Amino acid sequence: MSQYRLEDALGFLLGMAGRSLSNSVQRTFSEHGYNVTTEHWIILVQLWNQDGLTQLELAERTGKDQASVSRLIQNMLNRELIYRMKDADDARCKRIHLTDSGKDQQEKLMELVKQTLAEVTEGITEEDMATTKRVLKKIASKNLATNRIFEEVDRKKGENE
């Protein structure tokens, strides 16, 4: 009887590849003296695009649950990457803003990510990468919570075709 090969199991490969990339980026950040985790980077990307999002909006856009965002925010506050203000119209909402430090790190962090990504994906053709991203999006959108992120993307793409 042929053995089930873990090395061909999609879940296993996803976990390994995800950790591999995440660890590489994390190490690169650390080596260059940035006290920012890969998960912080995900939040920062959203804030660099649009400052002052609420925690709920951040959760929706990053596919994280509100509890995770709540704790990430707390951690990022401690590192003074962001600050927080109560919404004037709705006291339930807390709006997250970048500090000067959080803003200033954009260029360098983006560069470091780009660099690391190039190393990790070296030798993979553009076509294979495009296929992979398409497949990953399909798998990710089976998760009800994060479904909307990719629906939105698909809609926008549709408009341009």
Next chain:
Amino acid sequence: MSQYRLEDALGFLLGMAGRSLSNSVQRTFSEHGYNVTTEHWIILVQLWNQDGLTQLELAERTGKDQASVSRLIQNMLNRELIYRMKDADDARCKRIHLTDSGKDQQEKLMELVKQTLAEVTEGITEEDMATTKRVLKKIASKNLATNRIFEEVDRKKGENE
């Protein structure tokens, strides 16, 4: 200036897709009354293939570090999926064996994983899936620690071609 789209970032997609699949499998296990996590499943697959591996061997084969394996093993001991014996020749090694319960769950857990995987990957062609797995392996093997898992696989494949 065009914004950096998180939805196209490989690291983000890997994280999302990985969690999506892992959560689906986890939920399926729970719904069917199995007190087993996806990480336990990864260890179990290795033991179903070969019982009595040491913790180091498990770490090497699953791409986990020894500390992670140590704690997973502790957790699996508590759930009585496995038991542990000191190696007769080398008192430093602890060999991990399946309990009857751990053995008996193989067929059903494999079936549940297969089923869940089919749901999550529904609508993805075999070809795209093959490409994706190839890319994921390449990315995963940039991680020095886990490199060997895939080198081994490549060598074996080479023999058959």
Next chain:
DNA sequence: TAAATTTACTTGCATAAACAAGTAAATTGG
């Protein structure tokens, strides 16, 4: 308008990873 529900966020508990430091057993090398 007051009670019931919903919404935005927080907190507690369990699981898991990375990395560093620690322990005990085996191997090595002078």
Next chain:
DNA sequence: CCAATTTACTTGTTTATGCAAGTAAATTTA
């Protein structure tokens, strides 16, 4: 043969996730 090193495993600390339960503010509805 014994001191130094290596090996296998453990433990502590930090970060992060999922899920459930809790709080306070806003909205619905009766």
